[in-house]
Amino acid sequence: MLAVASAGMYLYETMKASVMTRSDHAVLARLDHFRKLLQYDLTLDTLQSSPQLFENMLDSEDDIFIIGEPGKAPVIMVNPLHAPLPPMPVVEPNQPLSVADLRSGLVNPGVPLRAATVAAMSGGKVVHLTAAHLAVKEMATLASFRNRILFSIALAFALTAGLGYLLLRRGLRPLRRMAEHATAITPARLDSRMDSSDTPVELQQLSDAYNGMLDRLADGYQRLTQFSADLAHEIRTPVGSLMGHCQVALRQPRTADEYQLLLASNLEELERISRMVESILFLARADDAQAALNRQALDLTDELQRVTGYFEGLAEERRMTLRTSGDGHLDADPLLLRRALSNLVANAIRYADEGSEIEIRVVEDSQQCRIEVENRGPVLSDSALGKLFDRFYRADASRHQSSDSNGLGLAIVAAIMRLHGGEVTVSQPVAGRICFTLAFPAT
């Protein structure tokens, strides 16, 4: 709208200037012409005898022409509109005329006038010629031109506003649809997605990102639901068994020894529940990624020694040997690293074949530092291997009811590795051997 308005103003001013210049030159040309005529061909007396000859030479009402001797009544006086003339200098007979000799006046209503006076020698007398032009027609043309420009500006205003409104409404329709869609999203309706086929390219990215966000939310929500279902299921079993024991015991009077036995078994079950709750809390906190790491420079030889020392007794009970090799350094949270290592070694002792050997190796290169825990054990299918790190997953179905296995140990290892920016993987180098690898990025 601004551009149309400025272009219109510019055109109007240019046109006005060129019209005025043309009328100026017409006045000057007329004066020049008659000065020569009076000087060489026509005397004032001839003019006086036939003034109508001259009046016919002028074509319109807008021109003023006055010829006469200075100080006397003019011989020719053409001024149909009786316009007043401004004071003007007289240009001497031998001097050339220029635009600078013209003077401006104003005739009602708002019509400009341009006039000049020259002197000429005609038949030995000094004659003054005055010519002027009233820009009546020019002003009318300019006024109609100006009106058209104003109309165009108004039209441009209206069109821009109207079209802009329509285009914006049309262009933002996908956004409105997205808002409606978002309003309709509830936990129960997380599976609905925006149809982005007719979305303009500018909004395609937004709608894709929006759908991606819904995918992630639905996935997280689904996992959370699964997790709480698993949790309820896992807690129900030990609680049910506790209740069963108590009900049986209460059916008839028991001896002190029997009560003691019951309490001891109940305590074991309660300890398992307590361990599970603690593990779940740990996982929940690790998911929040809020758990601030207390990183320290660790010597892995010391750490391995500490863990193997702790598990030596248990290993001996199952006639197993723990063998460590390699050494390295790591920037990690010592408590969390020990916890991850303990979980792996505890698993190895629990699931490896009796009398076998458990190897713990440290491998360090420029890219990463790896800790591998390898043992002989059952052959697991690929799908079982893929699920080992899931919460509550146990590969051996018969252990589901066992009182010491929760299926949370490896999930905790995975969470600890995520916190450290590393990862845990499992592989079967040969059938019957299973190897867990903790890979830390090099410090």
Ligand SMILES: Nc1ncnc2c1ncn2[C@@H]1O[C@H](COP(=O)(O)OP(=O)(O)OP(=O)(O)O)[C@@H](O)[C@H]1O
């Ligand atoms: N070293 C291993 N050798 C063979 N199987 C293993 C080994 N480590 C883990 N597994 C299998 O992976 C499953 C999941 O292990 P995880 O440590 O997560 O749970 P868990 O040992 O059953 O219980 P928790 O560690 O919570 O007491 C185990 O039940 C077992 O079947």
Ligand SMILES: [Mg+2]
């Ligand atoms: Mg375990």
